[in-house]
Amino acid sequence: MITLTACERRRLKKIATSYTAGYQLVVRIRIVLDAAHGYSSNTIARRRGVTVDTVRLWRGRYRSQEGIKSLTDRPRSGRPPTFSPLQRAEIKALACRPPAETGVPLSRWSCPDLAREAVTREMAPAISASTVRRILAEDTLKPWQHQSWIFIRDPAFAAKAARVLDLYARRWDDLPLGDDEYVISADEKTSIQARCRCHPTLPRARRG
Template identity: 35%
Template sequence: MPTPKASPIELSQQQHHCLTQIVRQTTNPYRLVRRASIILSAASGESNTQISRQWQLDRNQVRYWRQRWLDNQERLALCEQVDDSETELHQQVLEALTDAPRPGVPPTFTPEQVIQIVAIACESPQDSARPVSQWTPEEIADEAIKRGIVPHLSASSVRRFLGRGSAAAPSESLLAQC
């Protein structure tokens, strides 16, 4: 049984130039260069199987990026008609070749909260009326909750913020002199 024929990709001269630029720039990430090369190969008439062999990829990956380009082709053509700027087209091409946002849980702590928690570690525990000579992750978490920075915070999160993974009590200050 023959495999279904892949949808053909037709590139405008500007799109081809933009993709070629991406492939030739040595500072671009490899995944971006590979995706641009997939589109250029597809536009030259190569099949998904040929492209997957050439780039040592699964055929589904090639199929995905071919379809992703086709889904964005109308937007790219409109961009070329509306805006003569090559910069805008380049930006739209990069958007088409960039990973889609992945699902997942949003961050629990804002960068501002993390900074405030790290700032607590830079203070002396005695300034916060703590009966310890050095901060521990548990004490920092408790102080952050007490100050209203966060509603809840675990000692392991504090360790992560401070770049320490060990659960043992530190033999010296958690941070160098701040």
């Protein structure tokens, strides 16, 4: 059984109910919280939709290692991604455009067609259909599957996307941002335009 302090329990519950925490981390934290409540590994596995071995792994790591730090993924070795964020964005942007707009005589894109077109447009020296499929599968939103989507037609898309992607990576003009520099993203609220009011706010009406 795992024993948690009041501070640990509050911190774990806060992350477990967060909308920004990763799904895998939330599941692992809920496994630990269930274990702290005294549930067996079999019961936790049924509650969380995972295998018993997964439950044993994460409750064991939490109990024997550095608490919440043990629930994050360890660094993995391996070669870096072959395609840059900009190349991935360009391929997704190409998938959002109807083939007819690019001069390709197709009614809809396939991954092999996209791979050939990406090489033709020099987005990458070479790319396979399976790699294109993986890049498109990364996104939860898939605008290329919806007819009502606003397709990207900006000829300066690559330059504009590169600036945004660099900021996501905390870089500007090929220099890393400092510890006291922050990137803030803001957008208009759905159905509410970000503009000044035309008329002053009216006082509350009196009830008769």
